[in-house]
Amino acid sequence: MGNFQLEDFVAGWIGGAASVIVGHPLDTVKARLQAGTGYGSTLRCIRTVYRRESVFGFFKGMAFPLTSIAVYNSVVFGVFSNTQRFLSHHRCQEPEAGSPRVLSDLLLASMVAGVVSVGLGAPVDLIKIRLQMQTQPFREANLGLKPRVAALGEQPAYQGPVHCIITIVRTEGLAGLYRGASAMLLRDVPGYCLYFIPYLFLSDWITPEAHTGPSTCAVWLAGGMAGAISWGTATPMDVVKSRLQADGVYINKYKGVLDCISQSYQKEGLKSQHHLTRASFCYS
Template sequence: MGSFQLEDFVAGWIGGAASVIVGHPLDTVKARLQAGTGYGNTLSCIRTVYRRESVFAFFKGMSFPLASIAVYNSVVFGVFSNTQRFLSRHRCPEAEAGPPHMLSDLLLASMVAGVVSVGLGAPVDLIKIRLQMQTQPLQEANLGLKPRAAALGEQPAYQGPVHCIATIVRTEGLAGLYRGASAMLLRDVPGYCLYFIPYVFLSDWITPEAHAGPSPCAVWLAGGMAGAISWGTATPMDVVKSRMQADGAYVNKYKGVLDCISQSYQKEGLKVFFRGITVNAVRGFPMSAAMFLGYELSLQAIRGDHVVTSP
């Protein structure tokens, strides 16, 4: 069998769909905490959103991620697995059962996956953030809005994902779909290194030597821990990305990554970059556990294996 395997993309798609369903409610809370105003902490945000907008608000904007993030994860997992497999086999072509995991191979494959993720994921994240944030109360004094823009905030700016895309392209051009992409690149390249590498080594460590591959329980635990680590450490740049992507619906406040960091620090101090870190880490566990479990079990079913195999 060659180093390129299409089933990695199929399994990634299934895992991505599972992760969206599990994680979207807390993702909405995270977006409100990072880019919104008037929320004290995670529990306060949950109560406020539920009281003002009902339970359905937590699923606001989920249809677009469900359709698109599944494809996005398909590409990310497919690229990572095939790149890592190619590097390993290039390094040890004589190994029949596959050479052991090397940190250098995992690091390079994770970085490649991180770069690819931005090209595909930046528009997806932008639409999701805009739909999640459009009911956020706008304060004219806070945002420096002109009266026309403030009045606009009284009703939703977007009727749905398609209308959101069309509005952004019409008002900001195609480049508008990649608002915040630079911050996302700074988040995802190290973020995926701290996502895939802990997962691979944790699942190998948990799995007894006599077993050919990790059990579903080991996959769930290793995937969840990897997600919590990755999302927890990525929070500062995730805050910057969320703010830049939420920006532009009614007014443009930030000129770039450094300007967003500077303005956020001057107005709210260093603590602003750790806003949502709790919900990020908590959300990261079930999302990533579902992602990796869906991915590995799908590979097992597709390949007809009797054990779960690692990427």
């Protein structure tokens, strides 16, 4: 265990907490655009949420991810870094400090981090999405009913994270906490590969050879570019994940990943994926 480093988990925890505080309002907009109805564009969604729910509407469901995503991010980043270090150590018994990274090690470590992220993050994402979505307009198309808005006089389905968890377990069982996990797996495994690998290679490329490590500017630049690459490819499956997780608050529309993809494409075409990429980029 000599190559295990606790600092990776601490750094991930700090980064996770910071990402929630800064990004949750835009994540709320992203969730509403992906799984809601009647918003149209990002700016229109922001105006609608503010008009109906005030500025506090952007922070719905924040308490739970603030306490949980910090732990989740800590585990994901810690697992990636320590897995990559473990693979490098066993590939060459005495790896040098400045030895070049091997793509196969990074690929496998990213895939492990993606699988772990689903195991920990699927329930967190589900609760966050449900709390974000319960006041948005929804349409019971199959029943021929008019749109309703829970915020305009109706009792919300959930009164908080704990009540949301209890309700889901009572009505859907423990498996209900992992609704949308298959779509999340298809999002996170390639998504983390396309985040960690570009980030590490870009930060190495930006950093001059004379420096022992990347500067703060290099870290920010490489992280931003890697986030854009990752979200650019992960957004379509993120849309599917969000819709599957939001499904079930009032009615069940989708039978699974393929059915969600089919219905989304039939109703909206490829634009259902493209116009949501902007909100995803903002949040990344």
